[in-house]
Amino acid sequence: MEEVKNKVIDELSNKDYEFGFTTDIEMELAPKGLNEDIVRFISEKKGEPQWMLDYRLKAYRHWLTLKMPKWGHLDIPKIDYQDLSYFAAPKNMPKYESLDEVDPELLDTFNKLGIPLEEQKRLTGIAVDAVFDSVSVKTTFQETLKELDIIFCSMSDAIKDHPDLVKKYIGSVVPYTDNYFASLNAAVFSDGSFCYIPKGARCPVELSTYFRINTAGTGQFERTLIIADEGAYVSYLEGCTAPQRDENQLHAAVVEIIAEKDAEVKYSTVQNWYPGDKDGKGGIYNFVTKRAICKGNGSKVSWTQVETGSAITWKYPSTILKGDDTIAEFYSVAVTNNHQQADTGSKMIHLGKNSKSTIVSKGISLGKSQNTYRGMVKFGKNAHNSRNHSQCDSLLMGDKCGAHTFPYIKVENNTGIVEHEATTSKIADDQLNYLKQRGLGEEQAVSLLVNGYAKEVLKQLPMEFAAEATKLLSISMEGSVG
């Protein structure tokens, strides 16, 4: 019995990464290495104005003074920043009027990823700003958005078309001095999404961006800026998957979210970067800085993340609750398998009165992986009557993985309430046997149990995303039982 089980596990864990394929499209690469000339090259390639170049150069000079952070519970191989290329763009990038004009091979890539643009456009009502490596290829639903004066475009376009907004907000939540990776991103960011919801507007569609890394040895530095003006509402989705590579790929994105008075932003992400093979070879390094600010009174920001990919994840979507009566939420499921390492969590910085935050983190560790929750809750001097509830659960499968929890709590105001709950559990044989006795196979039973465990988080996702996430969780579980 035990032997059969191990055999099944072996077979399943040898299953290749489902989205591991590459596309042959000519790339225009920056020469390898990083210096001021490269920063200038990137800025020039993108036809940026002087102020943007100046910002990049300031960031680059600051980055030179920094060292890579070492406090994570991570074992990060040395990264040679001079051995990476910092810019890659598919050649000949005209803006298309219809999909017929788009390179069929590119469309095929999207199809393999399950995001046929025309289908999505027609059926789901999702506006997709698809990022193929570094340059935006296609933006849909512009007309619907235009009627509401909602801006949803690539960061490059925003710099050209809406310089005042970009200037006002870029770096306002994550300054280029914030940390090593944020600084690097500010210097060399390639592209990303820009989204502005004007006063009082409710964005009627889920705004969605799919990212994909496609050139070997190219770092990907996305920059996303989401602004909800007074009383505005937007739900933003980000999902990604990457092709299989032997070489480690660096991904250092920055996401900034600004919620003005009474605005609400819901940010959901399913992250499925290539995690490396079962021996831990290859895989994406995902060093991401995501931060939101509830700037105005009565504003709300909600983060939901499902993390299953990457060789190494270093990511703490955080919220500064600056306004009074603000609300921030963080819901996370992080799965690590094989040799994956994740150090992820959230920071809730309460500055305003009556601010409320919730953290729900579900870690699932399998194989030989290490899964760490790291969170910080801070109540500032003026954060009267604030509340935080943190719930942090870890599920372990097998006896070679690790789950770790590092909660930090800093309270400078004694009128608030902070609660922290944590549990660690294993899937019980009783539960597995019960499900099997009803006719479910091992994989299906584990998948059901894990989805049940993560339900509190999954139910926060928009409907169409939740289905995808559920499927992804099941795939991540495959071959993990024993």
Next chain:
Amino acid sequence: MELIKIRDLHVNIDNKEILKGFDLNINRGEVHAIMGPNGTGKSTLASALVGKPDYEVTKGEVIFKGKDLLEMEIEERALEGLFLAFQYPVEIPGVSMINFMKTVVDARREYRKEEPISPVDFLKLVKRSSELVGISDKMKGRAVNEGFSGGEKKKNEIFQMAMLQPDLAILDELDSGLDIDSLKQVAEAINKLRNENNAFLIITHYQRLLDYIVPDFVHIMNDGKIVKSGDKDLAKELESKGYDDIMGLN
């Protein structure tokens, strides 16, 4: 028609022999009751038949619907039509009853190479089964067994049985945790589910349950095997005389 044939079954747990040559034949359309004092191997029999790991069969054979049951994995036995109403049903947090049932019903249909059940048919089946057993809509909306009372858990087992319509249902200590009204209700549901094609194996300490589900055969088990068999009157005799007397130990 023969549904299951158990021959000279020996089962170890942790290298200790619990079943010591158990024999039983059950035909379709029959209800068998197994009674006996604590620790005689009644629940071990149930666990070994459904194929729980840790129950090591050292000798004997079990033929279910003409197939070698002992060669099958636990889920395969279930898909073939063997159902166990657990003595202690476990909680599955976060998994709704409806989602669970849909997954399980479809797993069976897939095994029989049938299409997944249509939402309309599924809801009809749920309605019929829940009315039969008397479980509330509220219960159906909750996670599997989570926060259920002991009685609700037992009812939920019979609800699942009604949904899945197994060939052979083993009911392990169904009466424990059920109050008398619930017991009557559940027994009535089982009586309605009885037909000439299925069979039941009822494991119980007490005769009480057998007042409501009248068995065709009653077997008394002691020390890992059946020591006496009879009809429903044997259970009554047992109730009045006690195990020791019936088994001739006095």
